Every structure is written in C-alpha cells, then in structure tokens.
Amino acid sequence: MASPTTEDHSPHIGIDCINEETQQISEKDIVLEKGGEKDMAPLPGSSSIHRSSSRPQLDVSGAAIQGNFEEKDPTILLPNQSDDISHLALDIGGSLIKLVYFSRHADRQVDDRRKRKVKERLGVSNGSRRSYPILGGRLHFVKFETSKLNECLDFIYSKQLHCGGMDSRCWPSDAPQSENAVIKATGGGAYKFADLFKERLGVSIEKEDEMNCLVAGANFLLKAIRHEAFTHMEGHKEFVQIDHNDLFPYLLVNIGSGVSMIKVDGDGEFQRVSGTNVGGGTYWGLGKLLTKCKSFDELLELSQRGDNSTIDMLVGDIYGGMDYSKIGLSASTIASSFGKAISENKELEDYNPEDISLSLLRMISYNIGQIAYLNALRFGLKRIFFGGFFIRGHAYTMDTISFAVQFWSKGDAQAMFLRHEGFLGALGAFMSYEKHGLDDLMVHQLVERFPMGAPYIGGNVHGPPLGDLNEKISWMEKFVRKGTEITAPVPMAPPATTGLGGFEVPSSKGVLRPDASKLNVGVLHLVPSLEVFPLLADPRTYEPNTIDLSDHGELEYWFTVLSEHLSDLVDKAVASEGGTDDAKRRGDAFARAFSAHLARLMEEPAAYGKLGLANLLELREECLREFHFFDAYRTIKQRENEASLAVLPDLLLELDSMTEDMRLLALIEGVLAANIFDWGSRACVDLYHKGTIIEIYRMSRKKMQRPWRVDDFDAFKERMLGSGERKPQPHKRALLFVDNSGADIVLGMLPLARELLRRGTEVVLVANSLPALNDVTAMELPDIVAEAAKHCDILRGAAEAGGLLVDAMSNIQDGYKEDTPSVPLMVVENGCGSPCIDLRQVSSELAAAAKDADLVILEGMGRSLHTNYNAKFKCDALKLAMVKNQRLAQKLVKGNIYDCVCRYEPAS
Ligand SMILES: CC(C)(COP(=O)(O)O)[C@@H](O)C(=O)NCCC(=O)O
Numbered sequence: 001m002a003s004p005t006t007e008d009h010s011p012h013i014g015i016d017c018i019n020e021e022t023q024q025i026s027e028k029d030i031v032l033e034k035g036g037e038k039d040m041a042p043l044p045g046s047s048s049i050h051r052s053s054s055r056p057q058l059d060v061s062g063a064a065i066q067g068n069f070e071e072k073d074p075t076i077l078l079p080n081q082s083d084d085i086s087h088l089a090l091d092i093g094g095s096l097i098k099l100v101y102f103s104r105h106a107d108r109q110v111d112d113r114r115k116r117k118v119k120e121r122l123g124v125s126n127g128s129r130r131s132y133p134i135l136g137g138r139l140h141f142v143k144f145e146t147s148k149l150n151e152c153l154d155f156i157y158s159k160q161l162h163c164g165g166m167d168s169r170c171w172p173s174d175a176p177q178s179e180n181a182v183i184k185a186t187g188g189g190a191y192k193f194a195d196l197f198k199e200r201l202g203v204s205i206e207k208e209d210e211m212n213c214l215v216a217g218a219n220f221l222l223k224a225i226r227h228e229a230f231t232h233m234e235g236h237k238e239f240v241q242i243d244h245n246d247l248f249p250y251l252l253v254n255i256g257s258g259v260s261m262i263k264v265d266g267d268g269e270f271q272r273v274s275g276t277n278v279g280g281g282t283y284w285g286l287g288k289l290l291t292k293c294k295s296f297d298e299l300l301e302l303s304q305r306g307d308n309s310t311i312d313m314l315v316g317d318i319y320g321g322m323d324y325s326k327i328g329l330s331a332s333t334i335a336s337s338f339g340k341a342i343s344e345n346k347e348l349e350d351y352n353p354e355d356i357s358l359s360l361l362r363m364i365s366y367n368i369g370q371i372a373y374l375n376a377l378r379f380g381l382k383r384i385f386f387g388g389f390f391i392r393g394h395a396y397t398m399d400t401i402s403f404a405v406q407f408w409s410k411g412d413a414q415a416m417f418l419r420h421e422g423f424l425g426a427l428g429a430f431m432s433y434e435k436h437g438l439d440d441l442m443v444h445q446l447v448e449r450f451p452m453g454a455p456y457i458g459g460n461v462h463g464p465p466l467g468d469l470n471e472k473i474s475w476m477e478k479f480v481r482k483g484t485e486i487t488a489p490v491p492m493a494p495p496a497t498t499g500l501g502g503f504e505v506p507s508s509k510g511v512l513r514p515d516a517s518k519l520n521v522g523v524l525h526l527v528p529s530l531e532v533f534p535l536l537a538d539p540r541t542y543e544p545n546t547i548d549l550s551d552h553g554e555l556e557y558w559f560t561v562l563s564e565h566l567s568d569l570v571d572k573a574v575a576s577e578g579g580t581d582d583a584k585r586r587g588d589a590f591a592r593a594f595s596a597h598l599a600r601l602m603e604e605p606a607a608y609g610k611l612g613l614a615n616l617l618e619l620r621e622e623c624l625r626e627f628h629f630f631d632a633y634r635t636i637k638q639r640e641n642e643a644s645l646a647v648l649p650d651l652l653l654e655l656d657s658m659t660e661d662m663r664l665l666a667l668i669e670g671v672l673a674a675n676i677f678d679w680g681s682r683a684c685v686d687l688y689h690k691g692t693i694i695e696i697y698r699m700s701r702k703k704m705q706r707p708w709r710v711d712d713f714d715a716f717k718e719r720m721l722g723s724g725e726r727k728p729q730p731h732k733r734a735l736l737f738v739d740n741s742g743a744d745i746v747l748g749m750l751p752l753a754r755e756l757l758r759r760g761t762e763v764v765l766v767a768n769s770l771p772a773l774n775d776v777t778a779m780e781l782p783d784i785v786a787e788a789a790k791h792c793d794i795l796r797g798a799a800e801a802g803g804l805l806v807d808a809m810s811n812i813q814d815g816y817k818e819d820t821p822s823v824p825l826m827v828v829e830n831g832c833g834s835p836c837i838d839l840r841q842v843s844s845e846l847a848a849a850a851k852d853a854d855l856v857i858l859e860g861m862g863r864s865l866h867t868n869y870n871a872k873f874k875c876d877a878l879k880l881a882m883v884k885n886q887r888l889a890q891k892l893v894k895g896n897i898y899d900c901v902c903r904y905e906p907a908s
C-alpha cells in the first residue's frame, strides 16, 4: 500500500460520522485469512477473480501467477495487496466540513492468452485500456461538523488521506510522501484553518474559489450521475432525466450557512446573481437560541412534530378564518411568520419548541424558494437546482421549497434537488486537481455502491473509522445490539448462527433519522471501461427494469421474497466457505447488513436512486461480496456442471438424429426446460428436493408443449430456416447472454450455440464477470466448453478458433486437427455480477463483440424478464426464459409459474 494502514496511527477518538468504505484495507486481510486455503486458489487459465464490485475494474483475487504464461518469468501479481492512492479535497463551511476523496488501485487487469485471442478476434487492441483518461477508482463522500474539526483531522490522518495530493497539484502523483503535500480546499475554513492543517497534518491548503467549486461540482453531478436530480412534491420524490445537451443555463441555489444563487451557463461559466443571508445558519442559530436544541438534526426533528399555526399569523387569523380568495390566499397561508407572537401575551417558554422549529423552517424555506424563483424569472431560467447541507434530504424542507417555487411561479417552474446536495463545493475542489480526467467521465462509467458504513453510519454511532472487515463485522454486531438507537431501522433477531429469517417492516416510518443516513450518498465507483451496449435501439429511452417498484404492492412483495430467501442464502454462503466460525460470523453480518438495506429501502425506496428489482438483486450480490462471500453457490454449480456434462453426449446424438426443423424446436425447448435450474427461485429450490438433476431436467422437458405462454417460435424458425424454397442467410454473429450453470448452460445453451456454429454463425457466449447465485461466469465457461468439446467436433473446432481451448488443449488427447472449420466460439464477460443486466453499462469486450453481431439471445428470468423484456434492439433478438415465479407469470404474461417465454423480435 502506498499509504500506511490505520492501525499504527494516532489513537482513535470518537467521531460521529464514519462514512467510509473499507474495501481497500480489508482486501489485504483476505490474504492473511485465506493463506492456507487451497480451494480458493485460481485454476490455471480460469483465474478466479474476486473483485470488489460487480464491475470489472478491480482485481482482488488471491495471489497467483497471472498475465503472460509464455514469458519465461511470468509476473506474480499480488492483487490483494492494494496500492491504493488517495486524493482529498475539502469544503470547510461555517457548520460542516465536507470531504471528497478518491482511492484508486493499480490497473491489474488479467490478460491471459485466451483473453488476448478473443480481443484479437474482436478487434480490441491490447493497449486500449491505456487510452482511458483515468484509471478506475472510487470517490468517497464524508462529512464532519466544523465544531469537530479535530475529529476530521484524525480521520484524515488515520486514513493517510493527506499523503496523496502532492505538491504537483496534479494527478496522479507518484511522488513519495513529502512535506510539500497540498490539499485542495474551499469554503471559509480553508482560510481560517489553514495553519491548523499545516500544524496537525503537515499539509498546505490550496484555496479554491467557492463559487467555482460549487458550479464545477454541480455540473459534474448533473452530467455524470444518472439519478442525481429529483423533484420533491407533497412527499413524492421523482428522479429527473437530465438532458446533457440541454442543461444550461440553470440557477444553482446553494443553501449552506448563507445562500448563494448562481446562474450557470456552462462549465466554468457562471455569475453569482443573488443570495440571501437568511439561510441554514439562520435556522440553526435562531433555532438554537429559541429551542435550546443541541444539534441541527435535533432541531429538524422537532419540526417534524410541530404546528406552526400556534405561532405564525395565518391569513385566516386576519380574515376571521376565511380565505382571501380574491388574491388567491387560503386561510391557512402564512401571512406573517412568527406574527402571532406580537399579539399574544406569551413568553418564549410558553411556545412549544416543536412549533418554533417548524415556523422557523417554513419561514426560511419559503423565503429561499421565493427569492430563487424571482431570480430564475429575472434571467429567464427554466431549471432551479437546490443544493447545500441545509436541505439534508429532509422531505419537509424540500416540499416547502418546492411549494414556494410552484406557488410563486404559478406552476411554471419546478424546484429540483440533488442527492449529493452538500458535497458540491468539495467535489468542485476535487475537480480542481489538474489531470484528474473526471471531466470526460460519462454516466455509464460510474457505478454507485452502498456498502455498509456508507449510508448507515450516522450521527449516533461513535467509534473510529472502520479499518478492516473484522471491524466492520464487529460494527454490524454492535449495530444490532444498539437496536433502536441506530440510524437505520434494523430487523431484530437473536444472534443466531446463520441468517435472520424474516424481515420486519421498519418501525421508524415518518421519523427523521440522523442526517448521514438521509444523505443517501454511496461510494462512486469510476469504471472507465464500461460502455453502453451498442445494439440498443435507443439508449436514451432504454429502461432495464420491467417491473415498476414504485408500485407499493410490488415493492412489498419482492422485499418479502428476498427476505424470506435470506436465511437459505446465508446457509449456502457459509457452507461455500467451509462452514467455519469465521464464515458464520460473516454470514450473520451479511444478513444484518442486507436486512438493513431492505429496511432502509422499504422506508424510502428512492433512497439510493431510482429503485428497480435489478438493483435489489445486485445489491444482494454486492453485499455478499462486501462480507467476502465471493461465490456462494460454487459447490452446487460444480455438481450440476458435472452431472450435465455426463449426459451431454447422449443429448447431442439425439439432436443429430433429427431433421433441421425438429432439431431447432428441440433446441429451444431444451433451453427453456433447462432454465428451471435456478437457485434464486424459491419454488425451484423446493423442486430440487424431489429428484436428481437429470430427473428434473427430463420432467421439465416433457412438459415443454407448445404453444408456450409467449410463443414466437414460428417467426424465429422462419428467420433461421426460411419457408419453402427460400433459404435465408445465416446470422453473422450471435451474442448469447447465458444464465445458469449446470443443465442450463450445458444441456440448453451450448447445444443451441453448436447449432448456430454449424450454420456458420459466429457465437459469443456472454457471461457474468462475477458470480451471482448459480449463474455461470465468464471465468468458468471456457473449462465447461472444453469439457463439452471433448464430445463434439463442432464445439471443439469453434472453441479452438475462438481461443477458448488454449489452456485446456493439453487435456484433449484425441486426433483433433488444425484444419477444423474456423467459425469461432468465444466467451466475453458482460461487466456485471448480478442475475440481471443493465445494458447501459457493459464491459468493453462485450461492446466490441456487439459491433458485428446481428442476433442477440437473452436467456433466463433475470436477463430477459426482470430486465430487458421490453428492450428493443437494432438487430434480431430472441428472449428465452422459464417463468419461475407465480406472481411474475401472472403480471407479465398472464400465465402461471413454469410457463415459458420465447419472444422473437426482428431488428427494429
Ligand atoms: C433471481 C432470479 C431472477 C434468477 O433467475 P434466472 O435469471 O436464473 O432465470 C429468479 O430466481 C428470481 O426472480 N427469484 C426470486 C423469486 C422467487 O423466489 O420466486
């Protein structure tokens, strides 16, 4: 590591905000923990990569010989040993210090011979990664109260964040730690506390202009993050799709201690057009004096229970309970904030602190909303974005501002808010490092993750920054013990061995939780290699999720399904790690963490951005990885692969004895039947107790009568085989998005791939980059193909041509010759580690493979029903799945569980 770990530094003192992701440090610990575990070592040529996120930007696999096997002295990589480099920027405001820091890892992309061969075929140059403007890494967002500056300094010191930004003021710096370290900072505190930073950390503060920073931060967020801006009206939050080509001009209203209103015309083009001294500081200051509250959040919480009509003078108070309808004022409109206090003969103590807080909040929010609107009007601006920590994701504050904007504009203008509201300045200061390359970053290259420790650790929990996985687990244990004190509502359960079983609906609905958890800000993973799938007919209108979780019934149903599946999943995960005590402890921590996410999202579904089922399923996989369960179903996958490979030769013989017509039908039936092996479906898992894999497969095949619930087979057959004399051109290249291990891939998708290859169509098997349930991964596929190829000349020739047999060739003893036809069979990773796929963010390999493809086959419930069922493609598309959930069957196809979908759509 370039920077020392936390443990050898200054004593940790309690901090009340530990918004931190611990991955880099905990990765190192895997090596220590797993030093003796042979079964974790990657197979030669199928380097099992344990990456910290679904996206393939980081390799955190165990130490292994990787890279060029032909070289005499191959490089031994120690990918767990992170050489993380951090960069830090600060916004030191009157009330809060905001930190944005970046950690990046050295580029350790596995580049074996097979992968290179595929790249050659696909025309992806090896050097292309180098042309990315930046390397992958993560942006973290943390905040402290300015009054607790010392805790902030301890945090920076303990993580050695000040050692990354070297004197060069540019990035990335390989210079050693030096006395000349410089941190970019904005806000008044950058001036006020510069000496203290020098004294405590030995770093100089380089001051950046506050307005510049606010604008740079806002522009970055609005361009780079898909679900950043949202409206908030009467409790309803809706994300706004920002058109990057139509963003400017806009009004940025930053509500910190004071308020700035900035007209933004472009990058670096702006003018501070107005402001008001009545802002967040006013609310907090006056509120403190009037209510004796100890913190801003306490004050906000009071407002939740207040009734401002006891202290505000309303129109009705003046008009004897009547509306003043002639000028459009209802009786309940505030005529004069705090106005009632004039006429009443009361002392301060006679008023409820709750009422005072609400009155104050409404007074200030309305005032800001009104001034903002008048300025928007003054400059003819359509969009108003509100940021700054005054808002704190507080529903009532946002509703109040929205109401004011709507009221004064008579509905013409709408207030929008930003999820990273408080970090605009710090982010802007961060952007001011030269050569960070973030300017060019596109929406599809950013993935936001919500590890434990990011959204949940709020104002209540005291303790040092989480250093490693062990600390994180201990924290999770405490987290449950502390029960109701904890920020996120966590389902309670006795500290059992594995799993929590049920899932309780959060009890704190409607109660304001401390602000850190309200921030809803995760860790931003920058993945420059992600691309938009080029075959999407219209990426702008593409929506991956089929089911709308904004329907509350739907949300509740899927939350219940996931929480009911949890204990079973934990058992599998723990077993996959040998059932050790450590694994059990991690299993419990995982269950707690995932339950906490579910509870959080049940309470506020849009907390992490727009929520779809795909996000939930991916969150579960991410959460497993966070607690170092890298492949929970690996034993099951192996067992099913072996059983299926054993019967493959018979299946291939049977298929080869059929006519072309019959064979195509049998192949599609085979895919649908074998899709029953899905360990994510409760109903299917129950089935597996009733027979062997082969028995279930046979039973499933027998039930495959047409017509299927969605049955476009005839149209597909016509495209493939033609009708009458007309023989259509075979497809040039097919992308097969494969799903599960075992029968699904071996007896379903591989025979279909073989048929396409036989017809002269190149086949690219597209598989997950990382494990998810029992899905087959791109790492595992070549070995499966190699096994299958032992029984089939077509597969063997194609796999050889596609560079898949490089490592397995030595296993093939019989007389295979070089002159086999060379229609290639290739494998590419899809760029994700989820049972679903969002085609806006796929691997560059897949994007390259897509360039020459004219057929896309999406298989399985996750990839073709939960997501992409309605996706339209530029080329022919076939969606194949068995519906293994009764509710989905009813909802989507008006059918029943185990119905099948064969949806064919010619190029649009
Ligand atoms: C997670 C899955 C999408 C995986 O399905 P697959 O893509 O393997 O066909 C599916 O198992 C699922 O939706 N499961 C949850 C619903 C249930 O248990 O019925």
Ligand SMILES: [Mn+2]
Pocket (backbone or CB within 6 Å): 678, 739, 740, 773, 774, 775, 835, 860, 862
């Ligand atoms: Mn699957």
